[in-house]
Each structure stands twice: as structure tokens, then as C-alpha cells.
Amino acid sequence: MLAHAPATAVFTLMAHNAWRWVIGWWRIVHFGAVVGVLALAPGSYSRRQQHEIARHIVLDTAPVLVWFTLLSSLLSLVIARIVVVTALSYGLTQYALEMVVRVLVMEIIPLTAALFVAVRCTLPHGEELAGMRIRGDLQRLRERGLDPLRHEVLPRAVAGLFSVALLSVLAGTVALVLAYLATYGFTTWALDGYTRTVGRVFSPTVVVVFALKTLLFSLAVVLVPMGSALHDATRSRISAEVRGLVRLFALVLLIEAGSLAINIL
Amino acid sequence: MTERDEQPKPIAHVGFKAALLLAALVLLVAGSVVFLLYARGVFEPTQRLTLVADDSEGVVVGMDLTFAGFPIGRVRGVELGDDGKAHIHIDVPKKEARWLKQSSVFTLVRSFVGGTNLRAYSGILTDPSLPDGAVRTVLRGDSTEEIPKLVASVKELVTNLTALTNENSELAQTLANLNAASARLNGQRGVLGMLFGNERDAQRVVTTLERTNALLARLDGMSAKADTQLFGERGVLPEARETIVQLRGLLNETGASLKKVDAILNDAQAIAGNAKIATQDLGALRTEVETNLRKIEQMVNELNRKWPFAREVEIKLP
Numbered sequence: 001m002l003a004h005a006p007a008t009a010v011f012t013l014m015a016h017n018a019w020r021w022v023i024g025w026w027r028i029v030h031f032g033a034v035v036g037v038l039a040l041a042p043g044s045y046s047r048r049q050q051h052e053i054a055r056h057i058v059l060d061t062a063p064v065l066v067w068f069t070l071l072s073s074l075l076s077l078v079i080a081r082i083v084v085v086t087a088l089s090y091g092l093t094q095y096a097l098e099m100v101v102r103v104l105v106m107e108i109i110p111l112t113a114a115l116f117v118a119v120r121c122t123l124p125h126g127e128e129l130a131g132m133r134i135r136g137d138l139q140r141l142r143e144r145g146l147d148p149l150r151h152e153v154l155p156r157a158v159a160g161l162f163s164v165a166l167l168s169v170l171a172g173t174v175a176l177v178l179a180y181l182a183t184y185g186f187t188t189w190a191l192d193g194y195t196r197t198v199g200r201v202f203s204p205t206v207v208v209v210f211a212l213k214t215l216l217f218s219l220a221v222v223l224v225p226m227g228s229a230l231h232d233a234t235r236s237r238i239s240a241e242v243r244g245l246v247r248l249f250a251l252v253l254l255i256e257a258g259s260l261a262i263n264i265l
Numbered sequence: 266m267t268e269r270d271e272q273p274k275p276i277a278h279v280g281f282k283a284a285l286l287l288a289a290l291v292l293l294v295a296g297s298v299v300f301l302l303y304a305r306g307v308f309e310p311t312q313r314l315t316l317v318a319d320d321s322e323g324v325v326v327g328m329d330l331t332f333a334g335f336p337i338g339r340v341r342g343v344e345l346g347d348d349g350k351a352h353i354h355i356d357v358p359k360k361e362a363r364w365l366k367q368s369s370v371f372t373l374v375r376s377f378v379g380g381t382n383l384r385a386y387s388g389i390l391t392d393p394s395l396p397d398g399a400v401r402t403v404l405r406g407d408s409t410e411e412i413p414k415l416v417a418s419v420k421e422l423v424t425n426l427t428a429l430t431n432e433n434s435e436l437a438q439t440l441a442n443l444n445a446a447s448a449r450l451n452g453q454r455g456v457l458g459m460l461f462g463n464e465r466d467a468q469r470v471v472t473t474l475e476r477t478n479a480l481l482a483r484l485d486g487m488s489a490k491a492d493t494q495l496f497g498e499r500g501v502l503p504e505a506r507e508t509i510v511q512l513r514g515l516l517n518e519t520g521a522s523l524k525k526v527d528a529i530l531n532d533a534q535a536i537a538g539n540a541k542i543a544t545q546d547l548g549a550l551r552t553e554v555e556t557n558l559r560k561i562e563q564m565v566n567e568l569n570r571k572w573p574f575a576r577e578v579e580i581k582l583p
Binding site: 050051053054055057058059061062162165166169170172173193195196198199200202203207 | 279280286
């Protein structure tokens, strides 16, 4: 009996943790579905609500727009230069540009934008929401007859989605320009060939995968931190934050792996 | 901490700023879509070219068809045709189609490193342009594909060489025979010994040659004697010449005699002509005598009728 007791306890603990893991992910999925319904419902866009969404969009996007563009430009320039110089040294110049476009625009920029928005906006939003939940602010809203999801969560979620989309597209465009400049310099002679290469890289399948990946990244960085903050039964804000961060990285990794697998296929 | 303290700071023109960001996103997305469509040649008028290949390995949708290193077309689709061959459909922009001529050659080259390349070569640029929807066979140039064939050929070559250089091979036997032949060539009988293969036959040939020489010597003597017999002082030829002279005299005499005979014949012919005329005169004379006789007979008959002692002429019927 004594020998069996610890084993049973470990098993029970493992089962309990697995159940909590499943429940945690289920709550995030459910939270995502509810936010999706609220986002698609016309009633969520009252004048006051529109103002709140606009405020969050400006707050979440405008301050990071310039900084992120500069940061991603620097990163794009460095990577493009490395790839082009390496390809030149191996005599593979014809593949250098295609590789730069594929690696930068398809893989690195959306991932960077999503993580940047997560760190800069959605994780702090999750922290805020967790604080509100712990303080009982959300409960007080409910008592006043207001839906906390609609009034506090939806504007933050929409702003997060918008921010990831805008940063990805803007940084991608800048990366395309910088890749051209890093490869050919300030000349217009290679524009035709470059346009052709970009057209070849972005086949319809690749564009769909790129759009889906960006959407899934934005959903992940928005829903995981906020869902964890709202539903995890912990009294510690730090613990909820770390748990949300781990979930977020796991999901982002999964999405990236899935997109790579589809691109290879 | 009251609710009033938690109220966020108001942002000036928040609606306008949000609309600006939204417009920026819409513009960027729309611009990217239009650029990608342009980059993929959606807005360009194109003409279709179909290349037929035995194997479409390495050909992917979107890859370029190049001419002189410049991309002039784009693969739109690859399908397996009813003839069991790969049909590669290529869209060539109208402005680039002028480089493709009816005599153009198309190649599909797969290299060790990198992708497959579709290339067009137009040797005669003055040829008529390739029409829309043209179907051409593509030539494959595959360096890796040639290796198995090369290895198979080399293997076959090595097998043949091994068979050739084998101890019991025909080449070895031929060389051995050649060696034996050269040994005979250097032997006592030389070429004859090599030709006949044995001493006896070679000796017979030599003997035959010696006898032929002797025969030729005898023939030489015989021809000298014949010369004397024919052309000597008492030979056949001078006598024949005399006989011919005599014969010529005889012929002259015969000619004179014949002329005389000819004159006689002429005379005879004249006599015959006279006799013919005389015969004609005799005919006329005879006719005249017959006429006179008939008249005399008629006169006798008249006298008999008129004569009183004339016999009674009666006709007795049978």
C-alpha cells in the first residue's frame, strides 16, 4: 500500500495536469469562438464601441508602426545582404533573390510582426484583463448590465488583429523594396526581372498559405494571452502571464511548422 | 483606486487616426494584390505555346521559358496528353513572342545544381513568327540522365574489349596466324612458302616456272624457224607474191575476153530484134494469105453452086 500510494498520487497529478491542459486550451478555443461571434455581430459596433475600438487600434498600432518598420527594415537588410553575398560566393546568384523574398516576406516578417504585437500589445492586454478580473472590475461591469467581453475584450482583440495585419503587410512591402536594393542597388534596370521573380515566388498556393498564416498568427497572439488571463484560475498575474506566453509560443511554432509543411508539399 | 482614476487619457482625433490606419492597411493589401497579379502576368496579353516532352520531371507551374537568358514566357500548366507525353503549356506575352520563330528550337535542361530550365533558340530571326497555339517538341538535355547510358555503353565496351583480348579470342588467333605467316615469310621459300603453306607445293611451283622458261626458249627457236620459212628467200611469201602477179595478168586477159563476149551478145541482141520484126511481118503475111485463101474458097463454092453439073445439095436428117 505504501509503495502504491506515491505512484497513484503521481498518476493523479499527471491526469489532473493533463485535464487542466485540455480545459485550458478548450477555454481559449471557446473564448476565441465567442470573440469571433461578438466581432461579427453588428450590435458590437455601437458608436461608443466604435470609439473604443478606434482608440485601441490607434494605441496599439500607431506607436509601434515606425519602430517596427525600422526594426524589420534593418533585419531585412542584414538577412538579404547575408543571403546575396553567400549565394554569390557559391555561384548561385540566380536563386539568391528568390530565396531572399521567400525567407523574408514569407517566413520571417509575419512571425516577427506577430511576436512584436504579442510582446508590445496583447500580452500587456492580457495582464490588464487578468488584473481587472482579479480586482473584480469585470464582475462589477456584469452587475451594471454590461458585457465585459464586448466592452473590454473585443476592442483589444480587434486592435491586436489589425495591428498584426498592418505590421505584416507594411514590413513585407518594405522588405521587398530593401531586398531589391540590397541585390541590385539603386537602379531600375532589374525591375522587370525582380517583378517576375516575386510573381514566381508568390504562386496562388503560397499567397493563400501566407494569408492564412498571418491570420492564424494574429489570432494566436490575440486570443491566447487574453483567454489565459480571463480563464486561468490563478491568483498570480505573473503565473497567468507565463502560462499564456508558453501557450502562445507553442501555438506559433505549430502554425509555422504547418505552413512550412504545406509549402513543401 | 477609483473608476475615475482608471479612465484612459483621451486621444485627439482618434476616429480619423483609426480610419487612416485602416485605409493604409486596405491600400497596402490592395496594392500588394495588384502588384502580385501584375508580376504573374495577369494583365499582359499572351499567346499559348505547347511543348511536348517525353518526361516533364522538374517542370513546375510558374517556371520561366528563357531566350538568350531573358525570361520570355511562363509555364501555365503541365498535363499528360493522350499520346502519353507531357504537354507543357506556356503563356508567352505578345511583346516577347517576336523572338519565337517557326524554326525555333526548345530545350529542357536539368542541371546537377538548381532547377530545370526551359530554353528557346531562334537561329534565323527573319523566319515567320510562331503562331498562337503552336505545338512544338522539346529536346531534353539532361546531364544526369546521360550517366546511366554512358555507364552502360562503357560496360559494353569493356566487355567487348575483354572478349577481344581473351586468349581464345578471334583476335588472338588472328595474331597467332599472322605471326606464323610472318615466320614463313622470313623462311627459305618466302612468299611462296607463306602462300602454299608447305614446301612441296612451293617446290612444284618453282619447277613449273622452270619448265615454263624452257618452253618459252623452245618457242623462241620455233618462231625463228617459222620466220625463215615464211619470209626467207625461198619462203612462202615471195612465191605467193609471184602467183598474185600472174593471177592479175590472167584476170586482165579474162576481162578482154569478156568484153568480146559482150560485143557478141550485143550483136545477138540486134539479130534477135530483127528476127522479132520479121516474125511480125510473117504474121501479117499469113493473115493476108489466109484472107486470100478464104476468098478463093468462097469463089470455088460460088462456082460449084453456079455450075450445072453441080451435085444436088440435100440435107439428110438422121
